[in-house]
Amino acid sequence: MKSHLFLRSSDIPENLKVKDMEEIEQLPVAVIGAGPVGLAAAARLVERGLEPLIFEKGATAGTSLASWAHVRVFSPWKFNIDAAASALLAVTDWTSPDLNALPTGGEIVREYLAPLAGHPAIAPYITYNTTVTAITRSGHDKVVSEDREAAPFVIRWRDGAGRDRRSLARAVIDASGTWDQPNPMGIDGLPVPGEHDAGDRIAYGIPDVLGQARDAYAGRRVLVVGSGHSAINAALALLSLQAEAPGTRISWALRRNRIDKLPGGGLNDQLPERGALGLAAKRAIDENRLEMLAPFAAERIDRNADALTVTARIAGETKTFEVDRIIVATGLRPDLDVLREIRLALDPAMEAPTALAPLIDPNLHSCGTVPPHGSAELAHPEPGFFIVGSKSYGRAPTFLMATGYEQVRSVVAEIAGDHEAARQTQLVLPETGVCNGPEVPGTLEVPGKAAASGCCGGPAPVGVQACCKADADAKDAGLRGCGCSDRATAETPGVPA
Numbered sequence: 001m002k003s004h005l006f007l008r009s010s011d012i013p014e015n016l017k018v019k020d021m022e023e024i025e026q027l028p029v030a031v032i033g034a035g036p037v038g039l040a041a042a043a044r045l046v047e048r049g050l051e052p053l054i055f056e057k058g059a060t061a062g063t064s065l066a067s068w069a070h071v072r073v074f075s076p077w078k079f080n081i082d083a084a085a086s087a088l089l090a091v092t093d094w095t096s097p098d099l100n101a102l103p104t105g106g107e108i109v110r111e112y113l114a115p116l117a118g119h120p121a122i123a124p125y126i127t128y129n130t131t132v133t134a135i136t137r138s139g140h141d142k143v144v145s146e147d148r149e150a151a152p153f154v155i156r157w158r159d160g161a162g163r164d165r166r167s168l169a170r171a172v173i174d175a176s177g178t179w180d181q182p183n184p185m186g187i188d189g190l191p192v193p194g195e196h197d198a199g200d201r202i203a204y205g206i207p208d209v210l211g212q213a214r215d216a217y218a219g220r221r222v223l224v225v226g227s228g229h230s231a232i233n234a235a236l237a238l239l240s241l242q243a244e245a246p247g248t249r250i251s252w253a254l255r256r257n258r259i260d261k262l263p264g265g266g267l268n269d270q271l272p273e274r275g276a277l278g279l280a281a282k283r284a285i286d287e288n289r290l291e292m293l294a295p296f297a298a299e300r301i302d303r304n305a306d307a308l309t310v311t312a313r314i315a316g317e318t319k320t321f322e323v324d325r326i327i328v329a330t331g332l333r334p335d336l337d338v339l340r341e342i343r344l345a346l347d348p349a350m351e352a353p354t355a356l357a358p359l360i361d362p363n364l365h366s367c368g369t370v371p372p373h374g375s376a377e378l379a380h381p382e383p384g385f386f387i388v389g390s391k392s393y394g395r396a397p398t399f400l401m402a403t404g405y406e407q408v409r410s411v412v413a414e415i416a417g418d419h420e421a422a423r424q425t426q427l428v429l430p431e432t433g434v435c436n437g438p439e440v441p442g443t444l445e446v447p448g449k450a451a452a453s454g455c456c457g458g459p460a461p462v463g464v465q466a467c468c469k470a471d472a473d474a475k476d477a478g479l480r481g482c483g484c485s486d487r488a489t490a491e492t493p494g495v496p497a
C-alpha cells in the first residue's frame with residue numbers, strides 16, 4: 001500500500017484533476033468513522049489490498065459506544081465481530097471473547113474495537129480528533145456533471161487544532177453513525193419551546209444513572225420520553241436506582257399510546273435479551289413501579305430555580321407537572337449537512353437509501369429483521385459513495401452491527417470491482433423484532449400468533465422486498481404483508497431508538 005500522507009495536504013488545488021481512472025484508483029478509500037462498521041470496512045479494504053483513510057472525530061475508536069459503555073447489548077459477541085476483522089486479529093495475540101456472551105458497549109470497545117484499531121494493518125491509516133465537515137468531488141459542485149466521475153472525492157476535515165484540511169479519495173464509505181444526532185423531545189421532530197434552555201437537565205440517550213451520573217438522578221423526579229430499547233433501558237436502570245434510593249420517582253412518557261406494543265418478543269426473539277428488556281418493562285408497569293404517561297406530547301418546558309415545569313398533552317388533556325431531570329430517548333437521525341455536495345438518493349421520510357428504506361420503514365412494518373443487503377441497495381447517484389452502518393438506516397431504529405458488516409463486505413467488493421462478490425449475500429441474521437399489532441385485513445395469519453408473539457419467521461429471502469420471511473410469504477400469496485404494518489409508528493420498538 002502506498003503512503004497516504006501526501007494526500008493530507010491542505011494545499012491540494014481546488015480543481016485537482018487526476019489524469020485517468022488508473023490514477024484515481026491509486027487514491028485511498030475514505031472511511032468516515034472508526035465505529036464497529038467503519039473499522040469493519042477498513043478490515044475489508046485491507047483484505048482486498050486497498051488503502052483505507054479513516055477519519056475519527058473522537059480521541060479513540062468506538063467513541064459512540066464509549067458513551068453508552070455501561071449498557072449491555074442484546075446481541076452476543078458472535079454477531080458483533082466482523083469476519084474480516086476477526087481474521088486480522090487472529091494473527092495477533094488477541095484473545096477472542098466468549099462468543100455467546102453479551103458484552104457491554106465498553107467491553108466492545110476494549111475487547112474488540114481498540115485491538116482492531118491498534119492492529120498494524122489498520123492503525124497507520126486512522127487519524128483521531130479529525131472531524132469530517134464536508135465531502136465533494138474535486139472541482140465539481142453538486143450541479144456539475146461533466147467529467148464528474150473522473151474527479152476524485154475531496155474530504156474536508158478539521159484537525160484537533162481546529163484547522164481545516166483536505167484529503168483526496170477514490171471512494172467514500174460514510175460510517176459516521178447517528179449517535180450524535182438525537183431526535184428532540186417534540187412530537188413534531190422539533191425541540192419544544194424551552195428545551196434548549198433546559199439542556200443542562202436533559203440527557204439524550206442512556207445516561208449511566210447507576211454509575212457516573214448517579215448523583216444527578218438518585219432521589220430525583222425523572223421523566224423518560226421514548227418507547228424504544230434506549231428508553232426501556234433508561235427506565236429499567238432508574239427502577240434499579242429507585243430500589244437503592246427510594247425517593248427516585250419515574251414517569252415514563254410514550255409519545256403514542258402503545259404500552260402494549262413495547263418490545264417484548266421474549267422467547268420469540270432470537271436475541272432473547274432484547275425480548276427480555278421489553279418484558280421486564282411491561283412487568284414494572286403492571287406492578288405500578290413507574291407512572292406511565294401516554295399518549296404524551298410535550299408542549300413546553302419552563303425552568304425554575306430547582307426544577308423543570310413540563311407542559312404536555314397527556315391522553316388528550318393539557319397538564320403541567322414538575323420534574324428534576326428529563327431523559328429523551330426518541331430516536332436518532334443522520335447528519336446530512338456534511339453530504340450537501342454529494343448526489344444522494346434518500347427516502348424522503350426515512351433518510352435512508354431509497355432501495356433500503358422500504359425494508360426498514362417503521363410505517364410499513366415493525367420487524368427488527370431486515371434482509372441482508374449490500375452495495376446495490378446502498379448505491380447513490382454519486383458513483384463511489386456509500387453510506388453504511390447505523391447512518392444507512394437514517395431515522396429507522398432497527399440497525400444491527402451484523403447487518404453493517406455485511407453491508408461493508410459488499411460495498412468494498414464493489415469498490416474493488418468484484419461485482420459478483422458484491423451481489424452475494426453472506427449473512428444469516430437472527431430472527432428479531434416483534435410484529436405484535438392487531439390483525440390487518442389481507443395479511444397473513446401466522447399460526448399461534450398472540451398479542452405479543454413474533455411473526456417474522458426470520459429474514460426475507462434475498463432480493464425480495466419484504467421485511468421478514470412471513471412478510472415475503474404473505475406477499476407471495478398475494479396478500480398485503482405479514483400483518484406487522486399499519487400499526488408501527490416512528491417510535492416503533494426496535495434496536496435502540
Ligand SMILES: Cc1cc2nc3c(=O)[nH]c(=O)nc-3n(C[C@H](O)[C@H](O)[C@H](O)COP(=O)(O)OP(=O)(O)OC[C@H]3O[C@@H](n4cnc5c(N)ncnc54)[C@H](O)[C@@H]3O)c2cc1C
Nearest residue numbers: 033035036037057064073074075132176177389390400401
Ligand atoms: C444503546 C445501544 C445499544 C445497541 N445494542 C446493539 C446490539 O445489541 N446489537 C447490535 O447489533 N447493535 C446494537 N446497537 C446498534 C448499533 O449496532 C450501534 O449503534 C453501532 O454503534 C453502530 O455502529 P456504526 O459503526 O454504524 O456507528 P457508530 O458506532 O456510531 O460509529 C460512528 C463513528 O463515527 C464517528 N464520527 C461521527 N461523525 C464523524 C465525523 N463527521 N467525522 C469523523 N468521525 C465521525 C463517531 O465518533 C463514531 O466513532 C445499539 C445501539 C445503541 C445506541
